[in-house]
Amino acid sequence: MENQFFSPRIIAWYQHNRRDLPWRHTRDPYKIWLSEVILQQTRVAQGMPYYLRFVEAYPTVFDLAAAPEQEVMRLWQGLGYYSRARNLHQTAQFIAQQRNGLFPDTFSSLLQLKGIGTYTAAAIASFAFDEPVAVVDGNVYRVLSRVFGIETDIASTAGQKEFWTLANTLIPPDQAAVFNQAMMEFGAIQCTPTSPDCLLCPLQAQCQANATGKVAALPVKSKKVKVKERFFNYFVVAQNGQLALKQRNTRDIWQQLYDFYLVESDAPLTSIDALDDATLRDILPQVIIEPPARAYTHVLTHQRIQAQFWVLHAPDTLLTLPSELQFFSHEAIEALPKPVLITAYWKERFL
Ligand code: SF4
Incomplete structure (x- = not known):
């Protein structure tokens, strides 16, 4: 598939199919950060009430920083992964107290914050500050592995590097935010894990997995989590x-x-x-x-x-x-x- 077709088609699909989600109406890095931390490992339907409650209780990073930890944990209750809530609170205190409420505005400086990894830093940098850095989450791995027929293990370091590099070559420098949103949304509602809508897919003709009957087999993820x-x-x-x-x-x-x-x-x-x-x-x-x-x-x-x-x-x-x-x-x-x-x-x- 010729790469230049990929981004315009994904973005065009997104303009017609996007869900109206509250965090898509803001460029405030604090609210984008909140939404991304809440939505990690969580479905949108489950995360949405938490996001709305947090924004209502703590409209700014100063409000979150000033809240007692027990109150923050109580509001987080039920989302699991409680270290995320503690990091969220501590990082809010750092930003409020040490940076006068100002978020770092680049991918590399966001990465320095506690609890902010590659994924969240890329999301804030692109959605709030338009930096052309790709967000690579489970949805993006799935879309890229299928469309480009990549069989590298996404749990391996080599695989993560390969997908990260590919996603960053596909991102249009002047449409970083919309491209990242489009990729994640496409994986969430069109190219889903078990029932992708290949018949009505704008990338069907170019999709390698569709052509070779490997849709169900991609992405490859070798590491089984031991329970x-x-x-x-x-x-x-x-x-x-x-x-x-x-x-x-x-x-x-x-x-x-x-x-x-x-x-x-x-x-x-x-x-x-x-x-x-x-x-x-x-x-x-x-x-x-x-x-x-x-x-x-x-x-x-x-x-x-x-x-x-x-x-x-x-x-x-x-x-x-x-x-x-x-x-x-x-x-x-x-x-x-x-x-x-x-x-x-x-x-x-x-x-
Ligand atoms: S054709 Fe199917 S597998 Fe390929 S990108 Fe579209 S929905 Fe995904």
Whole structure:
């Protein structure tokens, strides 16, 4: 395929088929950054309410910088990948305090910011500042690999370099923003992973994958993500209508979010006696134990968690709890940032 046909056709397709999304009406780098961070690993339909809530709560980078971290995490709750929310908050503070609210305006200077990688830097640089640098996300890999018949593994460093170089040779210097939007939109709604609309595709005649029957096989992605199985045994100490929770500070999933006392095991637990845990040994004789009603399964990208919850009904006089646990009323729990798994259990059992 001759490269010069590619960009005008993609852009023409975009002008007729684009969705009206709120972040496409702004050139404000702060709002573009917000939308890109929220939409990573997230479908537009799921990310949109989060974007609208963040923009309403924090209309400027100064508002986000001034917000308490717990409030930001609470607003982020349910999107997963919580380190993104922490980086977002810290970078907002850096921009507000060290740069007087001004975003860096080039791809290379944006890359220096915490939590901003190649993809987000390219998106902000092109959408806000018209810099001709290509955004290469999963959609773009798919479109390019199919149209140009490229079989290089997109998970390999060589593959990423090849696609990045190709995308940057295709970008029209004076239409960077619209070209990048067009590429991502084309991959999201025309050249989709499992049901691309090849019949009505403006690139059908030139598409190598269509010509060779390799549409379903492209892009090639070799690395399979290994999913780790984890077994969480939660102990919910209940006293006087309050529950004991703690903030997660270990280098693990859900950092800074709140959950209950947790003992992890290598396999599903059949009996509480099988746990050798000093804290539980102290607490269990003092409480009435309510066994789990059911198990909960929670799936993350690299982990599958099976969780069970024991409620430990404690008398008023109890009890020496580990210092990281604190009692909270249900009203206070509502306001805490919590993993979706904890919210689901808490609502089902206690509300
Ligand atoms: S012809 Fe099919 S596979 Fe090729 S670009 Fe169009 S939608 Fe994608």
